[in-house]
Amino acid sequence: MARIVVKMGELEVSDRAGDILTAILGSCVGVLIYDAGAGRAGMAHVMLPERIDPNASLDKRGKYAIPAVKELYREMLGRGSKPAALAAKLSGGARMFSDNNLQNIGERNLEMVRYALGKLGIKVVAERTGGFKGRNVSVDVATGRMKVRDADGKEEII
Amino acid sequence: MLEEGQVLESELDVLREVANIGSGHAAASMEKWLGKEMALKVPVAAMVPIEDVAETIGDPLETVMGVYSRVQGDMEGHILYLISLEDARELLDIILDPEDRGQGFSPNNLSAIAETGNILFNAYLGAVSELCGLELYPAPPTCTADMLAAIVNTILLEVSDSGDLALYLKTEFEEEDFTSTGNVLFVTDFANLARMVDILEEE
Numbered sequence: 242m243a244r245i246v247v248k249m250g251e252l253e254v255s256d257r258a259g260d261i262l263t264a265i266l267g268s269c270v271g272v273l274i275y276d277a278g279a280g281r282a283g284m285a286h287v288m289l290p291e292r293i294d295p296n297a298s299l300d301k302r303g304k305y306a307i308p309a310v311k312e313l314y315r316e317m318l319g320r321g322s323k324p325a326a327l328a329a330k331l332s333g334g335a336r337m338f339s340d341n342n343l344q345n346i347g348e349r350n351l352e353m354v355r356y357a358l359g360k361l362g363i364k365v366v367a368e369r370t371g372g373f374k375g376r377n378v379s380v381d382v383a384t385g386r387m388k389v390r391d392a393d394g395k396e397e398i399i
Numbered sequence: 400m401l402e403e404g405q406v407l408e409s410e411l412d413v414l415r416e417v418a419n420i421g422s423g424h425a426a427a428s429m430e431k432w433l434g435k436e437m438a439l440k441v442p443v444a445a446m447v448p449i450e451d452v453a454e455t456i457g458d459p460l461e462t463v464m465g466v467y468s469r470v471q472g473d474m475e476g477h478i479l480y481l482i483s484l485e486d487a488r489e490l491l492d493i494i495l496d497p498e499d500r501g502q503g504f505s506p507n508n509l510s511a512i513a514e515t516g517n518i519l520f521n522a523y524l525g526a527v528s529e530l531c532g533l534e535l536y537p538a539p540p541t542c543t544a545d546m547l548a549a550i551v552n553t554i555l556l557e558v559s560d561s562g563d564l565a566l567y568l569k570t571e572f573e574e575e576d577f578t579s580t581g582n583v584l585f586v587t588d589f590a591n592l593a594r595m596v597d598i599l600e601e602e
Contacts, residue, residue, distance in 0.1 A: 248450035
């Protein structure tokens with residue numbers, strides 16, 4: 242049993258009962274793909290909607306929305322999940338400051354993540370996204386339940 | 400030439416000097432604004448993996464007050480002033496008129512904190528402008544209280560496309576009777592940092 246911190250731009254998958262995946266999200270998006278029947282879950286901590294700089298590295302598997310979702314999907318299947326058993330939950334994508342340019346990253350991250358999930362036929366069954374507050378999320382790998390907590394201590398489970 | 404992955408210690412020294420001078424001016428402006436003496440810690444110019452920046456500043460989960468401005472003018476950048484909630488309350492006790500105190504973080508009080516950030520940013524960027532021969536100024540600041548990592552990481556996203564490392568300039572302020580240890584963070588992308596280093600190394 243371990244608490245696995247999914248850092249910005251990273252991606253982690255686990256199927257060990259008791260493992261918890263966690264991330265602190267502002268405008269970043271936490272994409273959870275899980276297979277409750279198999280007790281398997283993976284989360285990507287998506288930073289950006291797409292790569293603009295052609296020389297930017299793709300070393301961070303969770304950094305850009307589309308490659309992150311594809312990689313998460315591939316890894317879930319690689320560990321034995323069937324596509325039909327997969328579901329997704331989303332968190333993050335907040336607008337942290339009321340600056341006109343900054344606000345777009347969170348929204349655009351969400352848009353691209355949804356697009357990628359849709360292409361793969363993975364349904365988003367629950368989400369806590371957008372708004373103006375950061376979120377601290379933790380996911381129970383065995384069940385895919387996601388706890389979402391804000392800075393004021395308000396907590397919800399989705 | 401400054402490049403990600405091979406930044407020389409001498410280049411970091413140049414950037415530390417920028418942070419030093421920027422912070423010196425910022426501290427002087429704070430002294431005037433607060434009527435109190437400020438001490439500066441040695442500024443940090445550090446290059447770390449972008450996902451580790453928040454934890455080098457403090458507890459990623461701690462709720463802090465953040466004032467943010469986009470840097471405009473001859474160079475794009477981002478500047479952030481972070482203080483603990485406790486320090487933000489003490490700051491309000493100093494800058495507000497007695498009759499306006501004790502209202503927590505009301506919208507008016509938040510704009511007083513944002514104004515403090517604005518004063519710091521103008522002084523900091525004014526000094527950097529003069530040093531580098533560039534015109535830099537802050538956009539109107541905005542302010543929020545939230546988890547440190549959620550604030551810092553959101554700002555870092557703005558410079559994260561071209562690299563997985565972040566170079567940031569950080570200064571801590573201290574003030575004697577009020578325990579303030581505010582942090583000022585300045586981030587920009589590598590192309591802009593390289594420009595600054597080139598200008599300063601020529602001088």
